[in-house]
Amino acid sequence: SIYEGLYRFDTNLTPQPQLAESYTVSDDGLVYTFKLRPNVKYQDGSDFTAETVKMNFDRGMNPASKLTRRTFFSFVDKVEAVDPLTVRFTLKQPTAGFIARLSNGTASMVCPSLLKKAAAAGDAAAGLGGGSGIAVTEPADGSRSRGNVHARKKMQSRNMARTETT
Numbered sequence: 001s002i003y004e005g006l007y008r009f010d011t012n013l014t015p016q017p018q019l020a021e022s023y024t025v026s027d028d029g030l031v032y033t034f035k036l037r038p039n040v041k042y043q044d045g046s047d048f049t050a051e052t053v054k055m056n057f058d059r060g061m062n063p064a065s066k067l068t069r070r071t072f073f074s075f076v077d078k079v080e081a082v083d084p085l086t087v088r089f090t091l092k093q094p095t096a097g098f099i100a101r102l103s104n105g106t107a108s109m110v111c112p113s114l115l116k117k118a119a120a121a122g123d124a125a126a127g128l129g130g131g132s133g134i135a136v137t138e139p140a141d142g143s144r145s146r147g148n149v150h151a152r153k154k155m156q157s158r159n160m161a162r163t164e165t166t
Contacts, residue, residue: 004108006102006107015103019037031088031090033088036084042111042113055115072106
Protein backbone atom coordinates (compact mmCIF):
# COMPACT_ATOMS: atom_id res chain seq x y z
CA SER A 1 0.00 0.00 0.00
CA ILE A 2 1.20 3.53 -0.69
CA TYR A 3 0.70 6.40 1.72
CA GLU A 4 1.51 10.07 1.24
CA GLY A 5 2.97 12.48 3.76
CA LEU A 6 2.83 16.20 4.43
CA TYR A 7 6.06 16.50 2.44
CA ARG A 8 7.93 14.28 0.00
CA PHE A 9 11.43 14.23 -1.44
CA ASP A 10 11.84 15.29 -5.05
CA THR A 11 14.41 13.65 -7.35
CA ASN A 12 17.15 15.82 -5.77
CA LEU A 13 16.06 14.76 -2.27
CA THR A 14 14.72 18.24 -1.52
CA PRO A 15 11.52 18.25 0.56
CA GLN A 16 8.47 19.38 -1.42
CA PRO A 17 4.89 19.90 -0.22
CA GLN A 18 2.60 16.94 -0.78
CA LEU A 19 -0.42 16.87 1.56
CA ALA A 20 0.64 20.21 3.06
CA GLU A 21 0.44 23.39 0.99
CA SER A 22 2.67 25.56 3.14
CA TYR A 23 4.03 26.13 6.62
CA THR A 24 5.25 28.88 8.92
CA VAL A 25 7.78 28.63 11.76
CA SER A 26 7.79 30.65 14.96
CA ASP A 27 10.79 32.92 15.64
CA ASP A 28 12.09 30.52 18.30
CA GLY A 29 11.89 27.56 15.87
CA LEU A 30 9.61 25.56 18.16
CA VAL A 31 6.20 25.91 16.48
CA TYR A 32 5.47 24.82 12.91
CA THR A 33 2.01 25.57 11.53
CA PHE A 34 0.97 23.78 8.35
CA LYS A 35 -1.83 24.57 5.92
CA LEU A 36 -3.14 21.32 4.44
CA ARG A 37 -4.37 20.68 0.92
CA PRO A 38 -8.15 20.84 0.66
CA ASN A 39 -10.32 18.15 -0.94
CA VAL A 40 -8.02 15.21 -0.23
CA LYS A 41 -9.74 11.90 0.40
CA TYR A 42 -8.62 8.41 1.25
CA GLN A 43 -9.70 5.58 -0.99
CA ASP A 44 -12.40 4.62 1.52
CA GLY A 45 -13.90 8.12 1.10
CA SER A 46 -12.80 9.59 4.43
CA ASP A 47 -11.37 13.10 4.41
CA PHE A 48 -7.75 13.95 5.11
CA THR A 49 -7.81 16.64 7.83
CA ALA A 50 -5.66 18.15 10.55
CA GLU A 51 -7.25 15.66 12.96
CA THR A 52 -5.92 12.85 10.73
CA VAL A 53 -2.40 14.28 11.07
CA LYS A 54 -2.78 14.57 14.84
CA MET A 55 -4.13 11.00 15.08
CA ASN A 56 -1.20 9.63 13.04
CA PHE A 57 1.45 11.44 15.09
CA ASP A 58 -0.19 10.72 18.44
CA ARG A 59 -0.19 7.03 17.53
CA GLY A 60 3.33 7.15 16.17
CA MET A 61 4.80 8.87 19.22
CA ASN A 62 2.93 6.84 21.84
CA PRO A 63 5.31 4.38 23.60
CA ALA A 64 2.36 2.03 24.14
CA SER A 65 2.06 1.64 20.35
CA LYS A 66 5.32 -0.33 20.32
CA LEU A 67 6.03 0.98 16.83
CA THR A 68 9.71 0.51 16.03
CA ARG A 69 10.21 3.99 14.53
CA ARG A 70 8.40 6.03 17.18
CA THR A 71 11.65 7.71 18.26
CA PHE A 72 11.96 9.21 14.75
CA PHE A 73 9.85 12.13 16.03
CA SER A 74 10.90 12.11 19.70
CA PHE A 75 11.65 15.85 19.45
CA VAL A 76 7.94 16.64 18.87
CA ASP A 77 6.19 17.75 22.05
CA LYS A 78 2.61 17.90 20.74
CA VAL A 79 0.44 18.08 17.63
CA GLU A 80 -2.74 20.16 17.53
CA ALA A 81 -5.54 20.32 14.98
CA VAL A 82 -6.19 24.08 14.83
CA ASP A 83 -8.98 23.74 12.28
CA PRO A 84 -9.77 21.12 9.61
CA LEU A 85 -6.97 22.33 7.30
CA THR A 86 -4.43 23.66 9.81
CA VAL A 87 -2.17 21.57 12.02
CA ARG A 88 0.38 22.85 14.55
CA PHE A 89 3.46 20.97 15.75
CA THR A 90 5.23 22.16 18.90
CA LEU A 91 8.77 20.83 19.19
CA LYS A 92 10.76 20.21 22.37
CA GLN A 93 13.78 21.92 20.84
CA PRO A 94 14.46 23.59 17.47
CA THR A 95 15.13 20.88 14.88
CA ALA A 96 16.53 22.01 11.54
CA GLY A 97 15.73 18.70 9.83
CA PHE A 98 12.04 18.64 10.76
CA ILE A 99 10.71 19.15 7.21
CA ALA A 100 13.09 16.47 5.89
CA ARG A 101 11.79 14.10 8.57
CA LEU A 102 8.24 14.83 7.41
CA SER A 103 9.36 13.79 3.90
CA ASN A 104 10.34 10.33 5.13
CA GLY A 105 7.93 7.41 4.77
CA THR A 106 7.74 7.15 8.57
CA ALA A 107 5.60 10.30 8.46
CA SER A 108 3.07 8.94 5.95
CA MET A 109 -0.57 9.55 6.75
CA VAL A 110 -2.51 6.34 7.40
CA CYS A 111 -6.28 6.35 6.87
CA PRO A 112 -8.18 7.16 10.10
CA SER A 113 -10.49 4.15 9.72
CA LEU A 114 -7.44 1.86 9.68
CA LEU A 115 -5.96 3.59 12.73
CA LYS A 116 -9.23 3.05 14.59
CA LYS A 117 -9.26 -0.60 13.53
CA ALA A 118 -5.68 -1.02 14.80
CA ALA A 119 -6.54 0.64 18.12
CA ALA A 120 -9.61 -1.55 18.57
CA ALA A 121 -7.50 -4.64 17.89
CA GLY A 122 -4.88 -3.47 20.38
CA ASP A 123 -2.23 -3.78 17.70
CA ALA A 124 -0.37 -0.79 16.27
CA ALA A 125 -0.14 -2.40 12.83
CA ALA A 126 -3.45 -4.29 12.67
CA GLY A 127 -5.37 -3.63 9.50
CA LEU A 128 -2.63 -1.54 7.96
CA GLY A 129 -1.45 -2.23 4.45
CA GLY A 130 -4.86 -2.58 2.80
CA GLY A 131 -5.78 -0.58 -0.28
CA SER A 132 -8.31 1.50 1.64
CA GLY A 133 -5.44 3.33 3.32
CA ILE A 134 -4.12 5.01 0.20
CA ALA A 135 -4.22 8.79 0.48
CA VAL A 136 -5.37 10.11 -2.88
CA THR A 137 -4.55 13.66 -3.89
CA GLU A 138 -6.05 15.09 -7.01
CA PRO A 139 -4.32 18.27 -8.21
CA ALA A 140 -6.35 20.53 -10.51
CA ASP A 141 -4.24 19.45 -13.51
CA GLY A 142 -5.06 15.76 -12.87
CA SER A 143 -1.42 14.77 -12.24
CA ARG A 144 -0.27 12.71 -9.28
CA SER A 145 3.04 13.07 -7.50
CA ARG A 146 5.48 10.15 -7.61
CA GLY A 147 8.32 11.99 -5.88
CA ASN A 148 8.84 9.47 -3.09
CA VAL A 149 9.28 6.62 -5.57
CA HIS A 150 11.92 8.59 -7.48
CA ALA A 151 13.70 9.64 -4.30
CA ARG A 152 13.87 6.04 -3.08
CA LYS A 153 15.36 4.93 -6.41
CA LYS A 154 17.92 7.73 -6.26
CA MET A 155 18.85 6.85 -2.67
CA GLN A 156 19.17 3.16 -3.62
CA SER A 157 21.50 4.14 -6.48
CA ARG A 158 23.64 6.24 -4.15
CA ASN A 159 23.80 3.43 -1.59
CA MET A 160 24.80 0.92 -4.26
CA ALA A 161 27.50 3.28 -5.55
CA ARG A 162 28.88 3.66 -2.01
CA THR A 163 28.88 -0.10 -1.54
CA GLU A 164 30.76 -0.63 -4.80
CA THR A 165 33.44 1.94 -3.93
CA THR A 166 34.10 0.71 -0.39
